[in-house]
Amino acid sequence: MYKYDQYDQAIVDARVDEFRDQVRRRLAGQITEDQFKPLRLKNGLYLQLHAYMLRVAIPYGTLNGKQMRMLGHIARKYDRGYGHFTTRQNIQYNWIKLQDAPDILADLATVEMHAIQTSGESIRNLSSDQYAGAAADEIADPRPWAELLRQATTFHPEFSYLPRKFKIAVTAADEDRAAIRLHDIGLKLVRNAAGELGFEVYIGGGMGRTPFVAPLIRPFLPAANLFSYLEAALRVWNRNGRRDNIHKQRIKILVHDLGQEEFTRQVEAEWQHILGNASDVPLVEVERIATHFAPPPFETGLSDAIDRSDPDFALWVDQNVKPHKAPGYAIVNISLKPVGGIPGDVSAEQIDVIADLAERYSFDELRATHAQNIVLPHVRKRDLYELWTALADAGLATPNLDLISDIIACPGLDYCSLANARSIPVAQKIADRFADLGRQRELGELKLKISGCINACGHHHAGHIGILGVDRKGTENYQLLLGGSGAEDASLGKITGPGFNEDGIVDAVERVTDKYLAVRQEGERFLDTYRRVGFEPFKEAIYG
Template structure:
C-alpha cells in the first residue's frame, strides 16, 4: 500500500496546525459559525443533530493494521467507543467535541491519515474495488491509478471549488464491486485488442434527488492520456456546471441537459488543449507509485484444501469468503451487519481486533467496502479457521455477505441534520425479521439499501430492494423501491406506490420476498425475477 513521502507528510502536518488555529479562533469567538463552516468542512468536520461528526478519509478503502488501530483509538478516546464505516470507504465519528478535533487530526497524521476533502465542493475520496490486487478477474491493480488520482486531486487549484461535490471510482474488472457507474466519473481499466492498458470512461452518474446512470463518454483512453482526459472532463464541468441552483449543480445534470454527445465533443476539444500542458505523470513517477502496490510475498505450493467439518465455519466460508488470484489464499469478508446491530458500526475493540488480524494473517492490509464491511484481502486458506474463530468471538462473523440482512444504511435521523426519517431502526427490524440464516440463504443474493432522505447516502436507488425515508406532514414515511443495482448490471429502482410507517415497511419487504419466492425460476436472483416479471406482481402483493 502507498506510504507517505516527505511532501505528503508535510502537507498533512501543516493542515493540522492550520486547523488548530482556526478552531482556537472559533472557540474564542474571533470567527463566527458562518465564517468557520467552510473551514471545518474542508477538514471533514460536520455539525450534526447532536454533536460534530468527523469523516476520516480511507483512500480507495485501503489501510494497514497500525492505521486501523488508530481508528480504534480515536473511537475510544474521542467518541463513544465506536466508529461508522461508510459507503465512500471512509469512517465517521458522530460524537466529536470541537476543541478535540485538531488533536484527532494530529493523531491521524501520525499514521499517514487525514480528513482532507471528505467534504465540500471538491473531488472527494477516490473509491475502488475492495478486492483490488487480490481478485482473479482484474486486468490490473486499480489502486495505483486511484492513488495517482488522489495525488492529482488533492488541493487541485482549479477543482477546489467545483459547482458541487465530485466522486470518482476506479475499477479494473468486468464485475463492478464499487458501483462505478453511479459516480460522477467512473473509470473501468481495460486492455484493448493489442493488450494496451487504458480506461473506459463514464461520466454523469449519481444518486440523490435525480438518480442517473453515467453514460459511456469514451470507450478507450490510453493509460498515458488518462489524467489529461479526466482533467478535461472536469474542466468542462467546472466551466458550465450550475452554481445558481444546488439541486442542478452536479455533473449528471450538465451531461443530461446538454446530452452525452455534446459533452463528449467539448471534452475532446478540451483534451486536445490539456494534453499540451504535460500534466500526465512521467513513467518514472507512475512506476514509483505502482511499486507501493507490488503483490505481497505470497508463499507457493500451498494447499487449497479446507477442513469444513465445523458447520458454522463452513457456512461462513461459503458466504463470506471469496476466491483469490493466488493459489492457497482467500479473500475474507468481515461482516459489520450482525442481526440487531447498526450497519457499518464497529466498536473500538472490534476495530483493534481487525487491525491485529490484518497484521497477523493478511500481510498487514485491510479494505473498507462500499457496502460498509471490512475485507482481509490476502489470507492463507490454512489460516481461515483461526481468523473465523477470532471474528466469531468478537461478533464479527455473521455469514450474511450479499444477503438480505447485509443492509446498507445511512445514519438517518438518529444523527444526520439533513435526514427526514430514521434508517437504523428500520434496518434493525428487517434484519431481525429475516434473522434465520437458512431463510436468508434460500432468498439468495438480495441487496437491500436504506436512505433517510433524498440525498441517498444509503444508495436506496441501487438496491434490489430500496427504502427511502421521507417526511409526510411531520410523520416518518418509507417508500419502497424495487429493481435497482449498483453492479455491472446497473439499474435504478422504481417506487412501488404509497409509503408505509416503520412496521409497515418491514411487512412490505416480507411480502416482496414471498412474492419473489413464488415467481422465481431456477437460478434466478431476486433482481432477475423482478426484471423478468416486472413490478406489477409485487405491487399486487403489497397493496392488494
C-alpha cells in the same frame, strides 16, 4: 500498500497546521460560521444533530493494522468508543468536539491518514474495488491509479470551489464492486486491441434526488492521459455547471442538460487545451506508486483444502469467503451487520481485534467496503478456521454477506441533520424479521439499501430492494423501490407506490420476498426474477 514519502507527509502535516489555525480563528471569532463551514467541510467536519461528525478518509478503502488501531484509539479518546464505516469506504465519528478536531488530525497524520476532502464541494476521497490486488477477475490492480488521482486531486487549486461534491471510483474488473456508473466519474481500467492500458470513462452518474446511471463518455482513454482528461471534465463543469440551485449543480445535471454528445464534445475540446499544460503525471511516477502495490509474498504450494467439519464454520466460508487469485489463499469478508446491530458500526475493541487479525493473517492489509463491511484480502485457506474462531469470539463472524440482512443504511435521523426519517431502526427490524439464516440463504443474494432522505447516502436507488425514508406531514414514511443495481448491470430502482410506516415497510419487504420465492426459476437471484417478470407482479403482491 502505499507508503508516504517526505512530500506526502509534509503536505498532510501542513494541512493539520492549516486546519488548526482555521479552528483557532473560528473560535476567536475572526471567521464567521458561514465562512468557516466550507473550510471545515473540506476537512470532513460536519455539524450534525447532536455534535460534530468527523469523516476520516480511507483512500480507496485500503489500510493497514497500525492505521486501523489508530481509528480505534480515536474512537476511544475522542468519541464514545466506536466508529462507523461509510458507503464511501471511509470511517466517521459522530460525537466530536470542534476543539479536538486538530488534535485528531495530528494523530491521524502520524499513521499517514487524514480527513482531506471527505466532504464539502470538493473532489472526494476515491473509492475502488475492495478486492483489488486479490480478485481473480481484475486485469491489473486499480489502486496505483487511484493513488495517482488521490495525489493529483488533493488541493487542486483550480477546483477549490466546485459547484458541488465530486466522486470518483476506479475499478479494473468486469464485475463492478465499486458502483462506478453511479459516480460523477467512473473509471474502468481496460486494455485495447493493441494491449495498451487505458480507461473506459463514465461521467455523470450519481444518486441523490436526481439519479442517473453514467453514460460512457470515452471508450478508451490512454492511461498516460488520465489526469488531464479528468481536469478537462472538471473544468467544463466548473465553468458551466449551474450554481443557482444546490439540487441541480452536480455534473450529472450538466451532462443531462447538454446531452452526452455535446458534453463529450466540450470535454474533448477542453482536453486539447489542457494537454498543453503537461499536467499529466509521467509513467515513471505511476511505476513508483505501483511498486507500493506489488503483491505480497504469497507462499506457493499451499493446499486449497478447507476442513468443513464444523457446520457453522462451513456456513461462514460459503457466505463470506471469496476466491483469491493466488492458490491456497482466500478473500475474507467481515460482516459489520450482526442482527440487532447498526450497519457499519464497530467498537474500538473490535477495531483492535480486526487490526490484529489483519497483521496476523492478511499481510497487514485490510479494506473497507462500500457495503460497510471489512475485508481481509489475503488469507491462507489453512488459517481460515483459526481466523473464524477469533472473529466469532469478537462478534464479527456473522455469515450474511450479500444476504438480505447485509443492509446498507445511512445514519438517518438518529444522527444526520439532513435526514427526514430514521434508517437504523428500519434496518434492525428487517434484519430481525429475517433473522433466520436458513431463510436468508434461501433468498440468496439480495442487496437491501436504506436512505433516510432523498440525498441517498444509503444508496437506495441501487438496491435490489431500496427503501427511502421521507417526511410525510410530520411523520416518518418509507417508500419501497425495486430493481436497482450498483453492479456492472447498473440500474435504478423504481418506486412501488404509496409509502408505509416503520412496521408496514418491513411487511412490504416480506411480501416482495415471498412473491420472489413463489415465481423464481432455477438459479435466479431476486434481481433476475424481477427483471424477468417485471414490476407488476410485485406491486400486486405489495398492495393487493
